[in-house]
Amino acid sequence: MHLCFGIPYVCLLYDLYPDIAVELKVVPARHGLVKLWHWLNKQVWKKRKVLLCSVLP
Numbered sequence: 867m868h869l870c871f872g873i874p875y876v877c878l879l880y881d882l883y884p885d886i887a888v889e890l891k892v893v894p895a896r897h898g899l900v901k902l903w904h905w906l907n908k909q910v911w912k913k914r915k916v917l918l919c920s921v922l923p
Contacts, residue, residue: 874915875913875914875915876914876915876916876917883903883907884899884900884903884904887900888900
């Protein structure tokens with residue numbers, strides 16, 4: 867949103883992907899998809915106004 871429209875936004879995180887997929891061995895840690903996912907997460911998180919995380923007990 868910020869990149870396209872310059873509008874501040876809040877990022878709500880339920881699960882941390884791709885870390886969970888790697889931990890469950892669904893995708894190898896060095897897979898290109900994992901690297902792309904990490905890069906996209908960083909792009910989204912660095913421009914967010916607030917980051918909300920849901921933590922389950």
